[in-house]
Amino acid sequence: MGPEELARALIGRRLVRVLPDGTRLSGIIVETEAYLGVPDKAAHSYRGRRTARTEPMFGPPGTAYVYFTYGMHHCMNVAAGEEGDPVAVLLRALEPEEGLEVMAKNRRLGERAGGRGAPGVRPGDLCGGPGKLCQAMAITRDFSGVDLTSDPNLYIEEGWGPVEAGRLVNTARIGVGGAGEWADAPLRWFLAGNPHVSG
């Protein structure tokens, strides 16, 4: 399965994180982006760049690639190509299902000064962005390289099952403005009307 196909197929499926104490955190994937590897100027693996960080992208499909950026955020991807082909799908937003209280605590909602209203209740506050969902689900680069098809602490389930193509919206990717022609490529998908989608 290529990265674009996987990006669409992942929407509607459930990402699950099991904490050391057995607590289950989960959410339905509602927004993804495909990164096409060698030719894709926006990809970390552009021109086949292979380093300790990007190595998991070269792994078999279903390998997690988690990176740390801006000195404070993690982002999670799923390797999508055959071994040696560094293509991947970035998970950009989830609709939270299980463990919302723990997610809110992980996100440090409720301890921010001056906050008005009930924090963490607005759609998207917990998992409405690639950095947010990793923080909420306690996903760090410790998970980079794990096999999502067999890891007991981080994996993907059937969830809602396949989503009809007509319910998906396809746009350019976010935050890749410096990628020239590739900045405009329609490689982002999200569930139409879902309030947890970023942007």
Add this chain to the structure above:
DNA sequence: ATGACGATTTACT
């Protein structure tokens, strides 16, 4: 060894 930058988020004007 050093410097520039980043697949972001948040707070502030």
Add this chain to the structure above:
DNA sequence: GTAAATCGTCATA
């Protein structure tokens, strides 16, 4: 809308 936060990674030397 603009800017700060904050540090690992990568290319260059």
